Amino acid sequence: MSREFYYRLAWRARSVQPGSHATRTSGGSADFRGYVPFLENPNPRRIDLRASLRAFPKQLMVRAYHERGAIAVYAILDLSASMRFSGNSNKAQLMADITASIAWSTQRNGDAFGLVACDDALRNDLFEAPSYRRGVADDVYEKLMNIPNLAQMSASALPSAVTQLRSKRSLVFLISDYHLDERLLKETLDSLSTHDVVPVVLWDSAEYRDIPEWGWARVRDLETGGDQSLFLRPSLVKRIKASYAIRRAEIVASCSLAGTRLPFFVEDHFDVEALTRHMLEAS
Template identity: 30%
Template sequence: MLRSFKKADKKAPALVDEAGYAQPFEYVIGWKSDSIQLGDHPGTQRGIGSDYRGTVNLVDYPDARRMDLRQTIRDPFEQVKVRQFNQDSTTPIYAVCDLSSSMQFRGHKRKLDTAMEVATAVANSAYHAGDLFGFIGYNQQVLEDYTLPLSRNLHQSKATIAMLHDYQHLRIGVEGVADMPNFLGQTRALVFWISDFHMPLSVIEKSLSAMSAHKVIPVVLWDDEEYKKLPKFGFGTMIDLETGRNRTLFFRSEVKAKFVDAFNARRLALEALFLRFDSPALFMHGDYRAELMTHYFEQAL
């Protein structure tokens, strides 16, 4: 697919968030975490929390503060009963970022800059929720310089993501997406997959299958200037960012309509594919907005 390209701004986003930049959002975990670490999500470990687990004998769980007087009176064997609860636990959160050439497209702003803001917002949100955050960047391979293991080090996470401001490689594909799932831990995680998804559907399907142990949120970054704001009439030069080839086209209403139809068909195909894996897509046109992310999870509920 052909795409136009402009150079990115030289001004890097500040490491310390400016007002409105990468604001955290509210996300929801739809399963019980098996982590032993205290957090904000329902867990499976016994401990302090609001998720009622049942009653057991005091000798099995010697905590008289949780004595259940009603169940104790009713017990035919006259055993003292205590209430048990599951503790709230942490959940691993990942931001996985496509660093292939198509992410260099610049319309309203460079796609990769938007991806950086989304990834930083995910890091901020995980930090506010007390969760662990990890980051994975890939193009033709998973890039170790842009990959961080799970941690609570918010400064390091944001510093690594900010390094992408100067990342401007062209003629780079997405073959590394095949290896990317191997960098996710074994524990079920919430994975924000940030990309324009300009890759074969078969590649996306294989990647989703490889990540089936996790909950994947596809964040699709498209720009209206890719297809909606093409010239109505006249010559225009398109650059394929993966190959670097130029192609001159004579635009007229019929040509522009074909671009729009192709993108609309692509969107329907992506939506259908993601729904097959219970991973509804979040299409993001333009700037990142925290309320858009929060609304996504409200709809999921």
């Protein structure tokens, strides 16, 4: 069963579909926007006598509201080879769990969920157009758990993912391990600049933290398929851990420069309550 988290927006949606988010469309009764002359909004039930007495020149004033509307929420997935890493957790499993949780939470909130997946090309076999249909979370989870292990792939198509999104501003979860070169990361974030982007970073502690300090290790670069033998020692392990700390800071800086929300780091397991806190605090 997918777990639900909660989110809110710091911007007003442009939507005619009823929902839970503030919009710029006049109407409704829940989102007060101010007082307007009666002739601008001739609704006798919303006449406010105190506001009318304060008005200059004297005229009848009524309470005006904004409508509440729905938005599109997307998950954009990095399907590069490094996302198949399995250590203290399985990144592919984590990605499926998080994506299903996003789909389920979106449906529960009355929004439309869409999915775009990329490796070296846009994966049309996994694409989901934004919809409100029931069961989308289960369908997405099943799709992602049955992706075949392909040959070494990068995520070079990520900047093209924006072509699959609606032009209206949407909430976008960009899910990746962010083992991307800086040029590709910048192009991807820049391409999504008109949307509200939540970077979700999937790391595994076995990649850098839970490493023996002594001994031989055989490592493989999943992106290139190359193998290498390393003699682990405290100084090397220290450098590996330091490189991840630097990379974390670089990801935060890149996201900040691109104007996205702060990245949400997931290590080994997905904490739905932590994501709720992250989403609400960032708003």
